[in-house]
Amino acid sequence: MNIKDHIRSIPDFPKPGIMFYDISTLLAHAEAWRDTVRQLKEAVEPHKPALLVGIESRGFLAAAPLALAMGLGFVMIRKRGKLPGDIITHNYDLEYGTDTIEIQADAIKPGTRVVVLDDLLATGGTMAAAISLLRRVGADVAAAQFIIELGFLNGAAKLDVPVQSVVRYES
Numbered sequence: 096m097n098i099k100d101h102i103r104s105i106p107d108f109p110k111p112g113i114m115f116y117d118i119s120t121l122l123a124h125a126e127a128w129r130d131t132v133r134q135l136k137e138a139v140e141p142h143k144p145a146l147l148v149g150i151e152s153r154g155f156l157a158a159a160p161l162a163l164a165m166g167l168g169f170v171m172i173r174k175r176g177k178l179p180g181d182i183i184t185h186n187y188d189l190e191y192g193t194d195t196i197e198i199q200a201d202a203i204k205p206g207t208r209v210v211v212l213d214d215l216l217a218t219g220g221t222m223a224a225a226i227s228l229l230r231r232v233g234a235d236v237a238a239a240q241f242i243i244e245l246g247f248l249n250g251a252a253k254l255d256v257p258v259q260s261v262v263r264y265e266s
């Protein structure tokens with residue numbers, strides 16, 4: 096199964112000059128999606144995580160089925176203002192402006208080995224922020240796992256954990 100055959104590339108979205116890699120078509124194809132989750136499992140298992148973490152929102156689509164397939168729990172990192180209870184907040188810089196992600200303060204016991212998942216690695220800013228947030232709650236971040244990596248943006252250079260992806264684009 097060639098996973099790339101099921102990812103749709105849409106030029107000039109959300110703005111001119113950006114190629115958008117759309118996983119809608121991958122999710123809609125049962126066999127291709129099953130194979131994607133299988134490949135995620137093969138890549139993540141060697142890190143022996145006790146827990147998986149997903150980043151809102153497309154990261155949930157990867158992390159939740161993988162957690163079920165691996166028999167592990169799954170923790171959400173969410174955008175600002177969505178999580179109830181005691182939360183830990185992390186602000187980070189985007190190309191223009193700032194953004195905020197959050198996790199529940201008691202979601203992860205200190206020392207727990209986790210793998211973080213997101214659908215796509217672009218500049219690496221989102222995953223770098225997620226890793227900082229996870230370390231603040233005491234998680235041991237074993238790896239960052241993606242479905243898609245945009246290699247030409249060199250986001251992996253921002254991350255100080257092993258970076259893995261199912262498919263990679265060079266342009």
Ligand SMILES: O=P(O)(O)OC[C@H]1O[C@H](OP(=O)(O)OP(=O)(O)O)[C@H](O)[C@@H]1O
Pocket residue numbers: 150151152153154213214215216217218219220221222250
């Ligand atoms: O490597 P970066 O440059 O940080 O970009 C990657 C992030 O951008 C997208 O999320 P988006 O903010 O579009 O949210 P969504 O998952 O809710 O669609 C994607 O799902 C990653 O989380």
Ligand SMILES: Nc1ncnc2[nH]cnc12
Pocket residue numbers: 113114115116117215217
């Ligand atoms: N080029 C891209 N395609 C899909 N999702 C993205 N998130 C950030 N950059 C993206």
